[in-house]
Amino acid sequence: AQKITQTQPGMFVQEKEAVTLDCTYDTSDPSYGLFWYKQPSSGEMIFLIYQGSYDQQNATEGRYSLNFQKARKSANLVISASQLGDSAMYFCAMREGRGAQKLVFGQGTRLTINP
Amino acid sequence: GAGVSQSPSNKVTEKGKDVELRCDPISGHTALYWYRQSLGQGLEFLIYFQGNSAPDKSGLPSDRFSAERTGGSVSTLTIQRTQQEDSAVYLCASSLLTGLRNEKLFFGSGTQLSVL
Numbered sequence A: 001a002q003k004i005t006q007t008q009p010g011m012f013v014q015e016k017e018a019v020t021l022d023c024t025y026d027t028s029d030p031s032y033g034l035f036w037y038k039q040p041s042s043g044e045m046i047f048l049i050y051q052g053s054y055d056q057q058n059a060t061e062g063r064y065s066l067n068f069q070k071a072r073k074s075a076n077l078v079i080s081a082s083q084l085g086d087s088a089m090y091f092c093a094m095r096e097g098r099g100a101q102k103l104v105f106g107q108g109t110r111l112t113i114n115p
Numbered sequence B: 001g002a003g004v005s006q007s008p009s010n011k012v013t014e015k016g017k018d019v020e021l022r023c024d025p026i027s028g029h030t031a032l033y034w035y036r037q038s039l040g041q042g043l044e045f046l047i048y049f050q051g052n053s054a055p056d057k058s059g060l061p062s063d064r065f066s067a068e069r070t071g072g073s074v075s076t077l078t079i080q081r082t083q084q085e086d087s088a089v090y091l092c093a094s095s096l097l098t099g100l101r102n103e104k105l106f107f108g109s110g111t112q113l114s115v116l
Helices: none
Strands: A010-014 A019-021 A032-039 A046-052 A064-069 A074-079 A088-096 A109-114 B005-007 B010-013 B019-024 B031-037 B043-050 B053-056 B065-069 B075-079 B088-095 B111-115
Touching: A010 A019, A019 A109, A032 A064, A032 A074, A046 A064, A046 A074, A074 A088, B005 B088, B010 B019, B019 B088, B019 B111, B031 B075, B043 B065, B043 B075, B075 B088
Parallel strands: A010 A109, B010 B111
Antiparallel strands: A019 A074, A032 A046, A032 A088, A064 A074, A088 A109, B005 B019, B019 B075, B031 B043, B031 B088, B043 B053, B065 B075, B088 B111
């Protein structure tokens, strides 16, 4: 079974609009962390934002925020005021359990910002 | 070093040949990870090192794949008798190993492997 599901293979939005990238996850462990990474065409993976399973508030980092709905097991990334430089692949990932180290990644969403 | 360094950046090989991919993690990072990314796909976990030992090698797809890490630093991923399906970008990442759930991974730029 997929641990991380990203149902949007591609998204197209106009510059300056807000965009939501979907991510649902599957775990029975109460202790887990959720990450979003950005991968531009150059290939490097850039960390964007983190949400812990016990965090009471949704995470925010500048223009990035995470819409964390624990009961629904979703952790959607919201990018406000999108810019042309936001065009990239976006990956949701999870680390589950105490002492676990590896991140399990979803298939990604390719975001294209149109001028 | 300033970041995770991988070499070579590109490798073209013939089917059946062995290849070695190198990863030099960020100085002081105890944890090291190898992932594989096929064209347009997500990242597939291969193996994780804690120091020089590999407590999780569950993602290695076959016994043709092996990895080692020496001196708690540089790691080498070896693929023997390469097959065309091995063609992918191989990404290395490292982290401090704080034990905290929010510990993020720092990635290298990857090695693009093409098996002809």
